[in-house]
Amino acid sequence: QVQVVESGGGLVQAGGSLRLSCAASGDTFSSVAMGWFRQAPGKERKFVASIDWSGGNTYYADSVKGRFTISRDNAKNTVYLQMNSLKPEDTAVYYCALRREGSISLVWRAYDYWGQGTQVTVSS
Secondary structure: OOOOEEEEOOOEEEEOOOEEEEEOOOOOHOEEEEEEEEEEEOOOOEEEEOOOOOOOOOEOOOOOOEEEEEEEEEOOOOOEEEOOOOOHHOOEEEEEEEOOOOOOOOOHHHHOOOOOOOOEEEEO
């Protein structure tokens, strides 16, 4: 049984930083791609960032490029999302997702397993 569990959300002031973590179990972590998506109240789920199985390829939404960094530690079965220069519009529930095919995808339907989400709130 594959499990994906996010942590690290919280309340931060605009301009601040947070680091989200996502631990995956039950699969060969070093062969899967991972992604982060977010969903604000009343809005659809949107792509944030993705990293391939090796960690050598990453992709970001334009809205977070230059502020967020996705990385992974295959020895710990964990992927991270470092979020800097946070803005109120970054407020959302952030979801981590696992894609068994190891390449990057921007499409939520391409991911096979999802975490329960972690709330990030950025105050102005």
